[in-house]
Amino acid sequence: MIRVISGLYRGARLRKVPSPLVRPMPDKLKSALFNILRDDVAGRSVLDGFAGTGSVGIEALSRGAARAVFIEELPAAAAVLRHNLRKLGADVRARVVNREFNRAVILLARDGLRFDLVFLDPPYRLLEERNPLKVVAKRGILSPGGLIVLRRHFKTDFEPKFFARARKVRLGDDTLEFFKSV
Numbered sequence: 001m002i003r004v005i006s007g008l009y010r011g012a013r014l015r016k017v018p019s020p021l022v023r024p025m026p027d028k029l030k031s032a033l034f035n036i037l038r039d040d041v042a043g044r045s046v047l048d049g050f051a052g053t054g055s056v057g058i059e060a061l062s063r064g065a066a067r068a069v070f071i072e073e074l075p076a077a078a079a080v081l082r083h084n085l086r087k088l089g090a091d092v093r094a095r096v097v098n099r100e101f102n103r104a105v106i107l108l109a110r111d112g113l114r115f116d117l118v119f120l121d122p123p124y125r126l127l128e129e130r131n132p133l134k135v136v137a138k139r140g141i142l143s144p145g146g147l148i149v150l151r152r153h154f155k156t157d158f159e160p161k162f163f164a165r166a167r168k169v170r171l172g173d174d175t176l177e178f179f180k181s182v
Helices: 027-040 053-063 075-088 103-110 124-129 130-140
Strands: 045-050 067-071 094-097 115-120 142-155 163-171 174-182
Touching: 027 053, 027 115, 027 142, 027 174, 045 053, 045 103, 053 075, 053 115, 053 130, 067 103, 067 130, 075 094, 094 103, 103 130, 103 174, 115 130, 124 142, 130 142, 142 163
Parallel strands: 045 067, 045 115, 067 094, 115 142
Antiparallel strands: 142 174, 163 174
16 A cells, blocks of 8 residues: 655555556655655655656655656556546646656756756666666756755665765665755
């Protein structure tokens, strides 16, 4: 079961994506993430990259984020995400971009969008092949003073290069890394 932990949509259950390619963030990890962020969510613009069900971006909206953009490549996941947003009435403050991550970021940059918080939860193998922070840096979609949160498996080697690591938290097999502009 995927649920919203706190805020306006607290307790709401979200529909799951029927695919092994989607790995929702467990409640314990999501709770730890938002406990770290605390007051850094309200009024912010949020990008939920590799969104899946949208549980992280929806949690941010529930906790007062001004707006959220969700990037999800899988059409079935994007459909579930749209359903979850409509069900909560959060679709008025949200946009779903059903494209590959790099192409979606290019599109958002062309639209002039900037984000205060960027959540990235890519497939673990993708981090071994390429760095999603590169396109974020190249296209300049992180607002000045903004924050990127990356979830990865603790054994996955990852070198940020484009941003300065502000914090690293390991919970079980997961690592949350927080990056700021250099």
